[in-house]
Amino acid sequence: MGRYLLRRLLQLIPVFIGTTLIIYLLVWAIPGDPFAGKCGDRGCPPAYIAEMHEKYNLDDPLIVQYFKYLGKLLTGDFGETYAGVQISTLIQNAYPTTIKLAVVALVIEGVIGLAAGILTGLRGRGFLDNLVLVSTLFLISLPVFVTGFVLQITLGSELGIIKPTVSANPSIGELIVPGFVLGSLSMAYVARLTRTAMMENRHADFVRTAVAKGLEPKRVVGVHLLRNSLIPVITFLGTDLGTLMGGAIVTEGVFNIRGIGGLVFKSILTKEGATVTGIVTLLVLVYLLMNLLVDILYAVLDPRIRYD
Known part of the structure; x- marks a missing residue:
């Protein structure tokens, strides 16, 4: 290793x-x-x-x-902006909010997506399976900004359950709805990936062997079936976390979240090349490290995978 x-x-x-x-x-x-x-209008000296x-x-x-x-x-x-502000300071101020938003979105898409995929994968075709397939297809076909505006207007403006926009330093509770919006598309993919993997592995030889040995159903599902079915899901979640930590321009814009996505968008509009370069460079590093972590998790989930 x-x-x-x-x-x-x-x-x-x-x-x-x-x-x-x-x-x-x-x-x-x-x-x-x-x-x-x-x-200004005169041009720079x-x-x-x-x-x-x-x-x-x-x-x-x-x-x-x-x-x-x-x-x-x-x-x-990371350099300075044209106004003389350290880019590392801008990242330091914006990135904690983006990390919290990304973690909330990942937890939501992981918990709900895995639960839906496992239930439908074990139960097979039926009402629940059709419900999950239709709802996930609906989420996939619906643009994220539409989901954000609908929840913002419904839960915020009409029902008053949430604030339409989050505060400058939002808590985890304030980020639940934006996190759901950010992770809604990936949640649908996680549910479908888990469902497909569970259905395929239900009839695999290692599952039949475990059942033939007389192992308890919980152990067969948890130790043998689920661990092997999670490999494609972990791949998706790992790379998706790298993407989420890159900031979601649309979601952050809808809920007025002061994160990396909004900072990148503002820098592009103002042609702050140094800021865009510095932030995207950091995101590349995060994405590469997340891919490395996913490869390491393969060996944890599947004992057949060894890195010598």
Whole structure:
């Protein structure tokens, strides 16, 4: 396992460099002056533009700019905004809220999705199975922003059960409804993945052997059937957590959540290239680490999988 982890960590290095290089080129290779309109209708003075070009190394070739940026990044320096604010400070203020929202969404989609998938996978076709299939298909076909607006208007404006918008530092309770909205699409996929895997493994040889040995039904389901059926679900949940922690622009916008998604959207509108690059670079790192964690969990769930 130790050699496997070392090999995987080494493999992350070229992937990280490649993805961040592409991101950097896409952000900074856009034609036009990034400082256009920063000083009002008159335009910025030449001295200011020259200072900004020197500060962000814009006069160097793009590849040189990237490696200078990467060198600062390795020391924990994400750079500054055009207004002189540290990007790491912006991330530090916004990311805790996004993490809480992502965890709430993951718990909701995991608990409800797994419960629905396990029940329908064990019971087979019937009323409950048809109900889950129809409801999950409804969630898949419904855009997330529609779900958000409907719950916001119904539960917030009409019934007064929740606040239409969350506070600046929201609690877990305030994030339950936004978390449900954020995880609703993935919850439907988790339910369908679990249902399909359970139905396929119900007739597998290892399940028949466990039943033939006279094991209790709970042990057959919990130890043999469920563990093997969870592998595709864990793959989906692991990668989905990386995506959720990247911030949900639509959900955060509907409920006025001050997280990473809103910060990225605002930075794109204001053409803050340094902020966009820094945040997306952090999200790439999170996504890569979540994929590594998923691979490690494979060996925990399935004893046949060994990393030597």
